[in-house]
Amino acid sequence: MICDSCGYKNDKNAKSCIGCGTVLKLKMSDEELSCMLNRMSDRSDTLTASRLDKIIGLVFFSLSLIILLVCIIFSAQPLISVIAILLAIVGGIVARYPKVIWEINKLRISVYANADDITPTDFWSLSRKISYWILFVFTIAVTVISLLFEGTY
Numbered sequence: 001m002i003c004d005s006c007g008y009k010n011d012k013n014a015k016s017c018i019g020c021g022t023v024l025k026l027k028m029s030d031e032e033l034s035c036m037l038n039r040m041s042d043r044s045d046t047l048t049a050s051r052l053d054k055i056i057g058l059v060f061f062s063l064s065l066i067i068l069l070v071c072i073i074f075s076a077q078p079l080i081s082v083i084a085i086l087l088a089i090v091g092g093i094v095a096r097y098p099k100v101i102w103e104i105n106k107l108r109i110s111v112y113a114n115a116d117d118i119t120p121t122d123f124w125s126l127s128r129k130i131s132y133w134i135l136f137v138f139t140i141a142v143t144v145i146s147l148l149f150e151g152t153y
């Protein structure tokens with residue numbers, strides 16, 4: 001950190017100047033500032049559905065209707081079909097409404113800890129994205145299974 005008074009180049013973590021003894025005030029470079037602001041906006045973005053999230057959400061909701069129709073037409077196993085439809089709806093909510101999922105997560109945490117001050121982490125955000133891809137695979141798999149077992153409607 002360069003001293004404002006004498007220009008001495010001090011150590012990054014120095015509290016006072018070695019050259020003149022002036023107390024050094026912590027300054028943030030423009031780069032650091034923009035970096036911090038970016039990180040803060042990223043933080044709020046974790047609770048906002050991205051364009052991809054919204055598209056995937058719509059795919060899930062459409063999928064639930066398609067599965068319903070396909071299962072009725074091909075008289076699939078009713079119970080397994082219902083599970084497939086529910087999986088698609090849950091997947092749609094996970095993808096499209098991160099705020100809802102976050103509130104549920106907070107509710108879960110509040111059972112054993114104070115959840116008032118917690119904010120979503122990048123890890124949580126990533127887990128949510130991985131979750132809906134897993135749900136997608138499961139939805140398709142369960143649909144196929146329900147079609148393999150013919151039932152009666």
Ligand SMILES: [Zn+2]
Pocket residue numbers: 003004005006007008017018019020021022
């Ligand atoms: Zn100085």
